[in-house]
Amino acid sequence: MSVPLVSVIMTVCNCERFVKEALESIFRQTFRDFEIIIYDDASTDTTWKVCVDTIKEYESKFMGAVRMIPGNRNVGCGEGRNRAIKRARGKYIAIQDGDDISFQNRLEIEVEFLEENDDIFCVGGWADKMEENGDFIEFMTYPPLDEREIFYEAMMQKNNPIIDPSCMYIREVFNELGGYDNKWKLVPDSNLWIRAMQAGCRFANLSDVLVHYRQHPNSVTNRREMDVVREQIRMCKELL
Numbered sequence: 001m002s003v004p005l006v007s008v009i010m011t012v013c014n015c016e017r018f019v020k021e022a023l024e025s026i027f028r029q030t031f032r033d034f035e036i037i038i039y040d041d042a043s044t045d046t047t048w049k050v051c052v053d054t055i056k057e058y059e060s061k062f063m064g065a066v067r068m069i070p071g072n073r074n075v076g077c078g079e080g081r082n083r084a085i086k087r088a089r090g091k092y093i094a095i096q097d098g099d100d101i102s103f104q105n106r107l108e109i110e111v112e113f114l115e116e117n118d119d120i121f122c123v124g125g126w127a128d129k130m131e132e133n134g135d136f137i138e139f140m141t142y143p144p145l146d147e148r149e150i151f152y153e154a155m156m157q158k159n160n161p162i163i164d165p166s167c168m169y170i171r172e173v174f175n176e177l178g179g180y181d182n183k184w185k186l187v188p189d190s191n192l193w194i195r196a197m198q199a200g201c202r203f204a205n206l207s208d209v210l211v212h213y214r215q216h217p218n219s220v221t222n223r224r225e226m227d228v229v230r231e232q233i234r235m236c237k238e239l240l
Helices: 019-027 047-058 077-085 106-116 147-155 171-176 188-198 225-239
Strands: 006-012 034-040 066-070 092-095 122-130 136-140 168-170 203-214
Touching (some): 006 019, 019 047, 047 066, 077 188, 092 106, 147 188, 147 203, 188 225
Parallel strands (some): 006 034, 006 092, 122 203
Antiparallel strands (some): 092 168, 122 136
C-alpha cells in the first residue's frame, strides 16, 4: 500500500453517541489520500464497537488504511495521540475529535495550504459551534488570522490560538519537538504550540469554517472547565 499524504488521528473515549458522525465526516472527505488511526483511550461504553461497525460500513468505499489501537487504561488525549502518531506514515497529521464533525473539504483545503506554504508547521481554521444534538449555536471566529496575533495570543495572552480539532501539522516537525508532553493531560495542544513557537515554528489560521465543534456536558472543556484553566496557568508559568 502506498504511503498516504495525511494521517488522520482520532483519540476517542466514551463518545458512543457522536463517534459515528465524526468518523463518517472523515470517510466522506473530498481529499482521499489519507489513512485513519484511532486510539481508544479505554472507553467503557460502546465506542469501540461503533467505530468497528462504521469502518465496516465504509470499507468498500475507502481504499486507505484504517487502524484501531485499544488502550487498556485511560492515559489522556495527548499520550493517546502520541501512541497513534507512532503508527502514522503521512507527511501531515490531521486531528479529528470523536465528538466533532469535519466539513467535507477540510482536508483538501488544509493540504493545499500546507503544500503551497512549506514554511508553515501548523494550520488551523475557524469552526461553528453546535449543540449536543447538532443544532447551530454560533460561528467561532476567535482564532486570529494574522501570524503576529497568533504568536501574541499564545505567548503573551497565554490563550490557545488554534482550534485543536481543526488543525493539521507536519509530522516530522512534530516528532522533532518531542510530540505531546504527557505531563499535561488537559492542555497538550496548547503546550505543543508554545514549544513549537519557542523553536521558531510558524503557524497559520484560515478564515474557512472547517469544523462543526460540538458543545455538550460530558466534554472535557465543560466537565472540567476550571481544571483546564488551572493547568493552562501552570503550564504557561513553566514555559513562559
